[in-house]
Amino acid sequence: MASVLVVGGAGYIGSHMVDRLIENGEDTVVVDNLCTGHRAAVSDKAKFYEGDIADKDFMRKVFKENPDIDTVIHFAAYSLVGESMHKPLKYFDNNITGLIKLLEVMKEVGVKNLVFSSSAATYGIPDHMPIKETDPQNPINPYGESKLMMEKIMKWADEAYGIKWVALRYFNVAGAKPDGSIGEDHGPETHLVPIILQVAQGKRDKLQIYGDDYNTPDGTNIRDYVHPYDLADAHILAMNYLRDGNPSDAFNLGSSTGFSNLEMLKAAREVTGKEIPAEIAGRRGGDPDSLVAASDKARKILGWEPKYDDVHSLIETAWAWHSKHPNGFDDKN
Numbered sequence: 040m041a042s043v044l045v046v047g048g049a050g051y052i053g054s055h056m057v058d059r060l061i062e063n064g065e066d067t068v069v070v071d072n073l074c075t076g077h078r079a080a081v082s083d084k085a086k087f088y089e090g091d092i093a094d095k096d097f098m099r100k101v102f103k104e105n106p107d108i109d110t111v112i113h114f115a116a117y118s119l120v121g122e123s124m125h126k127p128l129k130y131f132d133n134n135i136t137g138l139i140k141l142l143e144v145m146k147e148v149g150v151k152n153l154v155f156s157s158s159a160a161t162y163g164i165p166d167h168m169p170i171k172e173t174d175p176q177n178p179i180n181p182y183g184e185s186k187l188m189m190e191k192i193m194k195w196a197d198e199a200y201g202i203k204w205v206a207l208r209y210f211n212v213a214g215a216k217p218d219g220s221i222g223e224d225h226g227p228e229t230h231l232v233p234i235i236l237q238v239a240q241g242k243r244d245k246l247q248i249y250g251d252d253y254n255t256p257d258g259t260n261i262r263d264y265v266h267p268y269d270l271a272d273a274h275i276l277a278m279n280y281l282r283d284g285n286p287s288d289a290f291n292l293g294s295s296t297g298f299s300n301l302e303m304l305k306a307a308r309e310v311t312g313k314e315i316p317a318e319i320a321g322r323r324g325g326d327p328d329s330l331v332a333a334s335d336k337a338r339k340i341l342g343w344e345p346k347y348d349d350v351h352s353l354i355e356t357a358w359a360w361h362s363k364h365p366n367g368f369d370d371k372n
């Protein structure tokens with residue numbers, strides 16, 4: 040039976056991916072350097088290696104010890120838009136070097152399938168909504184630029200070495216495994232949904248909403264929220280698509296429904312029954328007005344059917360995680 044290697048499998052999305060693969064009966068190997076990931080987030084049923092994908096000797100050992108790996112699913116990258124504006128070289132060094140070294144070793148050992156986490160951030164400021172895969176990609180931050188460069192690197196690696204890839208361009212990811220056993224745990228936290236829920240828990244005084252003068256109906260940014268389980272299911276479909284010998288391609292992953300920051304706050308108040316104090320603050324750099332995915336390509340070609348397109352049910356799953364683990368993976372239970 041073929042095995043799958045998940046790099047970055049101890050992170051927020053990667054750990055949900057590993058959980059789904061195990062549930063699907065896939066033989067799963069995980070690599071993570073634990074710089075932002077959590078060992079406790081990785082299912083015991085996966086084989087875990089701590090190390091860096093840019094360390095070629097280490098990666099050679101992983102492939103050697105697991106000769107049945109035929110597909111790599113890649114989550115091992117830095118992903119904070121705001122931080123990337125201040126530390127662009129950190130992003131280019133880690134994200135791009137990591138991918139190049141990984142591809143070099145994949146070429147050496149003859150592994151030909153790569154499913155890659157790309158991002159809506161590769162589009163920059165779209166001139167219409169929803170965003171299609173064929174729309175221009177002009178990133179407005181180094182994080183998005185690094186992901187676009189990585190897409191291009193994979194394209195040329197396919198041309199030269201026949202390494203096939205699927206780039207999945209995620210929109211905004213939120214939610215957790217419904218039983219609350221794994222979820223989102225960043226330090227420091229910068230994302231909207233976990234911050235709203237930390238206010239609901241009393242861990243923060245109030246939510247600051249970054250700007251209400253955007254070109255949207257209520258003036259706050261609109262985003263398209265997608266659950267990590269739905270993303271994981273899309274990766275499994277993409278892996279099977281590559282295993283079936285299909286050509287390299289890119290797909291948007293979003294629910295195709297936009298919610299403003301104020302609508303997300305309202306929904307979280309309804310789900311939690313908490314007041315959740317909030318105030319309007321100044322704009323944050325690098326935020327486009329709206330980002331909503333056209334996701335019909337993934338639905339049509341991969342057969343993807345996201346199940347969490349109701350934002351209340353998505354927030355409910357995140358709330359289950361935060362309620363059970365108020366201190367994230369530092370909690371023992």
Ligand code: UFG
Nearest residue numbers: 118158159160210211229230231234247248249260323330
């Ligand atoms: N926001 C607030 N207050 C906060 C935190 C966020 O108002 O305390 C707002 C942001 O300004 C933005 C929205 O909530 O309007 C969503 O912000 P997030 O930080 O949760 O997410 P981003 O849209 O910045 O970025 C996320 C991922 C990126 C990915 C992008 C794609 O972190 O990796 O979605 O849309 F590229």
